Amino acid sequence: xxxxxxxxxxxxxxxxxxxxxxxxxxxxxxxxxxxxxxxxxxxxxxxxxxxxxxxxxxxxxxxxxxxxxxxxxxxxxxxxxxxxxxxxxxxxxxxxxxxxxxxxxxxxxxxxxxxxxxxxxxxxxxxxxxxxxxxxxxxxxxxxxxxxxxxxxxxxxxxxxxxxxxxxxxxxxxxxxxxxxxxxxxxxxxxxxxxxxxxxxxxxxxxxxxxxxxxxxxxxxxxxxxxxxxxxxxxxxxxxxxxxxxxxxxxxxxxxxxxxxxxxxxxxxxxxxxxxxxxxxxxxxxxxxxxxxxxxxxxxxxxxxxxxxxxxxxxxxxxxxxxxxxxxxxxxxxxxxxxxxxxxxxxxxxxxxxxxxxxxxxxxxxxxxxxxxxxxxxxxxxxxxxxxxx
Amino acid sequence: xxxxxxxxxxxxxxxxxxxxxxxxxxxxxxxxxxxxxxxxxxxxxxxxxxxxxxxxxxxxxxxxxxxxxxxxxxxxxxxxxxxxxxxxxxxxxxxxxxxxxxxxxxxxxxxxxxxxxxxxxxxxxxxxxxxxxxxxxxxxxxxxxxxxxxxxxxxxxxxxxxxxxxxxxxxxxxxxxxxxxxxxxxxxxxxxxxxxxxxxxxxxxxxxxxxxxxxxxxxxxxxxxxxxxxxxxxxxxxxxxxxxxxxxxxxxx
Numbered sequence: 001x002x003x004x005x006x007x008x009x010x011x012x013x014x015x016x017x018x019x020x021x022x023x024x025x026x027x028x029x030x031x032x033x034x035x036x037x038x039x040x041x042x043x044x045x046x047x048x049x050x051x052x053x054x055x056x057x058x059x060x061x062x063x064x065x066x067x068x069x070x071x072x073x074x075x076x077x078x079x080x081x082x083x084x085x086x087x088x089x090x091x092x093x094x095x096x097x098x099x100x101x102x103x104x105x106x107x108x109x110x111x112x113x114x115x116x117x118x119x120x121x122x123x124x125x126x127x128x129x130x131x132x133x134x135x136x137x138x139x140x141x142x143x144x145x146x147x148x149x150x151x152x153x154x155x156x157x158x159x160x161x162x163x164x165x166x167x168x169x170x171x172x173x174x175x176x177x178x179x180x181x182x183x184x185x186x187x188x189x190x191x192x193x194x195x196x197x198x199x200x201x202x203x204x205x206x207x208x209x210x211x212x213x214x215x216x217x218x219x220x221x222x223x224x225x226x227x228x229x230x231x232x233x234x235x236x237x238x239x240x241x242x243x244x245x246x247x248x249x250x251x252x253x254x255x256x257x258x259x260x261x262x263x264x265x266x267x268x269x270x271x272x273x274x275x276x277x278x279x280x281x282x283x284x285x286x287x288x289x290x291x292x293x294x295x296x297x298x299x300x301x302x303x304x305x306x307x308x309x310x311x312x313x314x315x316x317x318x319x320x321x322x323x324x325x326x327x328x329x330x331x332x333x334x335x336x337x338x339x340x341x342x343x344x345x346x347x348x349x350x351x352x353x354x355x356x357x358x359x360x361x362x363x364x365x366x367x368x369x370x371x372x373x374x375x376x377x378x379x380x381x382x383x384x385x386x387x388x389x390x
Numbered sequence: 391x392x393x394x395x396x397x398x399x400x401x402x403x404x405x406x407x408x409x410x411x412x413x414x415x416x417x418x419x420x421x422x423x424x425x426x427x428x429x430x431x432x433x434x435x436x437x438x439x440x441x442x443x444x445x446x447x448x449x450x451x452x453x454x455x456x457x458x459x460x461x462x463x464x465x466x467x468x469x470x471x472x473x474x475x476x477x478x479x480x481x482x483x484x485x486x487x488x489x490x491x492x493x494x495x496x497x498x499x500x501x502x503x504x505x506x507x508x509x510x511x512x513x514x515x516x517x518x519x520x521x522x523x524x525x526x527x528x529x530x531x532x533x534x535x536x537x538x539x540x541x542x543x544x545x546x547x548x549x550x551x552x553x554x555x556x557x558x559x560x561x562x563x564x565x566x567x568x569x570x571x572x573x574x575x576x577x578x579x580x581x582x583x584x585x586x587x588x589x590x591x592x593x594x595x596x597x598x599x600x601x602x603x604x605x606x607x608x609x610x611x612x613x614x615x616x617x618x619x620x621x622x623x624x625x626x627x628x629x630x631x632x633x634x635x636x637x638x639x640x641x642x643x
Contacts, residue, residue, distance in 0.1 A: 024616065
């Protein structure tokens with residue numbers, strides 16, 4: 001089959017690789033119909049996530065048709081149309097029992113590797129380095145899906161792929177980002193990053209009852225999308241002082257909650273700070289650049305919440321611990337526990353409350369994945385989200 | 391770790407060295423007179439050097455618990471005994487008696503230092519071998535979300551087997567979270583060299599034990615050992631070091 005493979009820093013290639021086979025009784029093989037490039041794939045592309053191997057099949061947002069199931073999968077059969085959550089979860093350990101699927105205790109065979117970096121390991125993730133298990137990804141014609149009786153959600157209606165594909169990652173991720181803000185109605189929510197996850201976090205904040213949503217980015221077309229699609233107020237951080245504007249917009253209170261939908265490759269208009277982080281990252285003195293998270297913390301109102309859904313890998317410097325501690329800020333984070341959200345969010349899509357496909361800007365065939373990565377990374381051609389058809 | 395006795399030795403002798411070192415620096419003439427030495431400038435210079443040396447050794451003794459500093463005291467005693475006789479003023483009767491007393495004092499100090507150094511060295515070597523032994527005891531633990539009786543009865547399903555060499559114990563996990571399983575493996579022999587070789591060749595018993603207990607948990611909770619394209623055999627320390635690239639394993643030919 002054809003698959004998009006990581007070949008080194010800023011190099012991906014669509015290659016011929018063997019077709020996947022059943023390795024575990026609870027595996028299913030899915031023939032992929034649609035898959036997407038995630039912002040977090042760019043961290044792999046740019047070489048900031050350790051433990052990638054040349055030839056790794058990328059991709060963790062995919063859906064398709066079940067073509068084969070192992071003997072341990074009771075509730076799926078060939079022909080079923082499914083969306084596959086990006087974290088692999090066994091459904092049987094204490095983490096899964098608590099709904100914490102992205103920290104499943106059994107699905108990462110390389111847990112020992114991750115424990116060295118993080119203390120304890122997270123779940124296995126499709127196509128996302130060997131720290132998270134070394135699983136082949138879904139930017140391919142077929143994928144092996146472990147624990148197919150736990151993760152995949154059947155789509156039993158005629159909704160097009162585009163409307164349901166993002167149940168695999170970015171819609172639940174954005175939704176969890178908003179949910180962690182404990183919105184009860186009337187809140188002001190600021191979101192750093194108006195990329196696909198940021199946009200869906202804004203839309204989710206609205207669904208949950210936020211009164212005002214503020215988008216912070218530097219790409220005008222993305223800010224315009226945030227204004228048009230979710231009615232966000234917008235801040236271009238290259239043009240104005242973000243903290244000052246937020247203070248002004250909230251009459252001195254600060255946003256009730258701040259969502260970091262940027263992560264480890266954050267950018268700042270403050271040249272010395274940008275240089276500081278880039279230099280430290282280049283010599284491996286830190287793995288994560290922190291301007292978005294730092295600003296989300298210092299901008300948040302006293303006693304507010306900072307919700308972190310942008311991906312971080314290791315260590316960051318200049319963490320504003322004093323601002324966080326003295327002002328009683330709650331920080332909530334996590335790789336999304338997708339399995340917890342697929343059913344309720346599919347219901348919302350079916351009821352017409354939201355159509356997450358509004359984030360899509362580019363539709364390309366799988367063969368053009370390398371071009372898709374470059375367009376997305378360079379934000380060419382007003383790119384917000386690339387969907388690949390396999 | 392140093393024993394309490396060794397610590398007391400270090401503190402006592404360290405303080406003694408500091409006092410002995412400070413005296414010739416502060417009052418070289420008085421020290422020379424008491425020790426029956428000449429008060430001429432060259433001798434005062436030698437006394438100052440001896441003082442600096444004592445201060446260095448005293449600091450070393452107080453700052454660390456290494457037996458090497460006790461041996462440093464022995465080394466300076468060996469220098470001091472002949473030095474005292476060379477620098478004595480006159481070999482008159484009274485001076486000779488004083489000289490004998492100083493030499494006797496220095497020899498006594500030397501004997502005490504040698505005894506202290508030997509004792510500390512013995513105890514440090516003992517501590518090392520104890521430490522080495524501890525390093526050869528490996529532990530791994532997991533919590534399995536099943537009742538203790540079931541976990542116990544299914545221990546033979548562990549692949550690789552857990553119970554042949556390791557001692558496995560079970561306890562109910564707090565909050566109804568299943569069963570805590572602990573495995574302890576005592577590899578008393580082998581030494582650090584064996585362990586280092588093992589770490590390179592992938593036979594490190596600690597890693598093997600942790601792999602085995604993780605695989606046991608996977609089998610009990612999920613039904614089988616979890617395989618990925620990067621680790622097709624499932625959790626395995628040698629495989630962690632040399633991952634297969636994450637492309638499909640494909641049909642077996």
